[in-house]
Structure formats: structure tokens, C-alpha cells
Amino acid sequence: MKPQHTLLAILIAGVWGFNFIATKWAVEDFPPLFANGLRFLIVLAVLIPFLRVVPGKMKPLLKTAVTLGFVHFGLLFWGMSLADGVGSVAIASQLNVPFSTILAIVILKETVGLPRVAGISISFIGVMFLGFDPVIFAYWDGVLVIVAAAFMYAVCAVMMRQLKEVPATTVQAWVALAGMSGSFLTSLLIENGQVAALSSAGNVAWASVAYTALISTLIGHGGANYLFQRYEVSMVSPYFLALPFFSVAGGVALMGETVGWQMFLGGGLTILGVLIVTLRNNKRAEDQQAVQARD
Numbered sequence: 001m002k003p004q005h006t007l008l009a010i011l012i013a014g015v016w017g018f019n020f021i022a023t024k025w026a027v028e029d030f031p032p033l034f035a036n037g038l039r040f041l042i043v044l045a046v047l048i049p050f051l052r053v054v055p056g057k058m059k060p061l062l063k064t065a066v067t068l069g070f071v072h073f074g075l076l077f078w079g080m081s082l083a084d085g086v087g088s089v090a091i092a093s094q095l096n097v098p099f100s101t102i103l104a105i106v107i108l109k110e111t112v113g114l115p116r117v118a119g120i121s122i123s124f125i126g127v128m129f130l131g132f133d134p135v136i137f138a139y140w141d142g143v144l145v146i147v148a149a150a151f152m153y154a155v156c157a158v159m160m161r162q163l164k165e166v167p168a169t170t171v172q173a174w175v176a177l178a179g180m181s182g183s184f185l186t187s188l189l190i191e192n193g194q195v196a197a198l199s200s201a202g203n204v205a206w207a208s209v210a211y212t213a214l215i216s217t218l219i220g221h222g223g224a225n226y227l228f229q230r231y232e233v234s235m236v237s238p239y240f241l242a243l244p245f246f247s248v249a250g251g252v253a254l255m256g257e258t259v260g261w262q263m264f265l266g267g268g269l270t271i272l273g274v275l276i277v278t279l280r281n282n283k284r285a286e287d288q289q290a291v292q293a294r295d
Helices: 003-029 032-050 058-082 089-095 098-108 115-128 140-163 168-191 194-200 203-228 233-255 261-294
Strands: none
Touching: 003 032, 003 058, 003 089, 003 203, 003 233, 032 058, 032 115, 032 168, 032 203, 058 140, 089 115, 089 140, 089 233, 089 261, 098 115, 098 140, 098 261, 115 140, 115 194, 115 261, 140 233, 168 203, 203 233
């Protein structure tokens, strides 16, 4: 990769890493589902020109939009409202990679070798080690919700395979509509204090909602798409594993979060396992492309 593109990949990891901090600040002033609805309201306002009907693809598109926009991100915001820190949940969120691999094995009948089995096992052992940290043990419910969010993201990754012909901006526009509608409706049913939050929320909370909507989406996802158009996934995706390190560093610097040896050990094992799975998944994809090219 060119040096400027390497820097862009690291910047994207940083943007996504600090997104956990922004989400945490947002849910301190807003109910979590309501905050997710506000986030996607902003995204939809930007992407409304791309919201269009795609003949023959609306059923999988709507399923994916609801699963990603409402379920995944709703769980993410809810988990952040339960957690007292950001480093541990950012690490746990990386389980979407081994979850995606497990689903590909179960649903798509992919074969799995020893390296990927080892990587999946190491990553889950790493998250278990996070629970040995007394600080993190106090909000294990938040970590478990984030793990559920990671699983739902993995489900979306499988569902996205049916939408290869749909422009990414159109997919994101429908995700925004589903996320906004589902979150606002559910918030109305099970949350309270929304009106008070709108009038009392501080500038940090509003800026955090805007960050999750604009910076994370436009720079993060837009930049990732830019890189994937120019390089193989195997060259780009490992850089994104730096995401938890930015979250941990930001949590320490901006939120006074403490980092014990359990988080270092658990985080290291989790990222190592995810790295192994990522590299093996990319190698498998490249081998399949080579076979298709020969045919």
C-alpha cells in the first residue's frame, strides 16, 4: 500500500476506535435507543438522495437494513449504556470476525482448518480473560450485550452477500431508515425521558451523536470502501484490528479508565485470535478467486 493509504487505514481504525467513546458520551445524556435513532436521522438526512427501490432485492435489503441499523446498532448503544468503560467492549466487539466465520461454516457449509479453529478459540478465550478484571466484571452485562451486537453484525455480513449488486450508498440509506424508525418506535415503547434529554443534553452529547453519524460513517465506511476498491482485503483489513487500541488509549486519556493486566492479556489474546482468523479468511478468499480465474 502507498504510505498515504496506510495512513488512511490507520486513521479509519482510529475513527472507529473513538466511535466507542463518542457512543458512550451520547448515551450518558440520551436514552440508548433514542440516541441510535438520532444518529440514523442524521445519516438519513445526508443519504436521502440514495434511498431508492431496488427491484428484486427489496426483501433481502430490508432484512439486512433492520438487522444492521436497528438490531446491531441498537444493541451496541444499549451495551455502551450499561458499560462503565470503552476498552473492554471495543475488544469484545471484534468477535464479529470469528462469529462471521462460524456462521459461514454452519450456513454456507465452508470447510475450516486448524488455524481458523485455533484463532476462533483464542479470541473467545481472550474475551473470557477480560472477565477476570474486577473492574470489567462489574459491568459484564454490558460486555455480553456488545458480544450479542458483534454476533448480529456477523449475521449481517452473511446477509450482505445477497446485496453485492446494490450500491453501498443505497444499502446505507435503507439501514439509516430502518435504524431510525425501529429505534425511535422501540424507544417510545420502552424508554422514557426523551423530551427532557433533547432539552438538557450538553454539547458533548450532541457532538458525539454527530460524530457517530457523520465521522464514523463518512470517513470510516467511506474511507474503507475507497481502500477496498484499490487493494485486496487481505492488505487492508489487518490495519482495522488497531481499533481496540485507539479505544483503550482514548478511554484512559479522555475518560480516566484504568487498564489492568487482565485487560492486557485478554485483549491481546482476542486480537491475536481475530488476526489469525482474518488472515486465514483472506487467504481462503484469494485461493477461491485464483481457482475461479483459472476456470
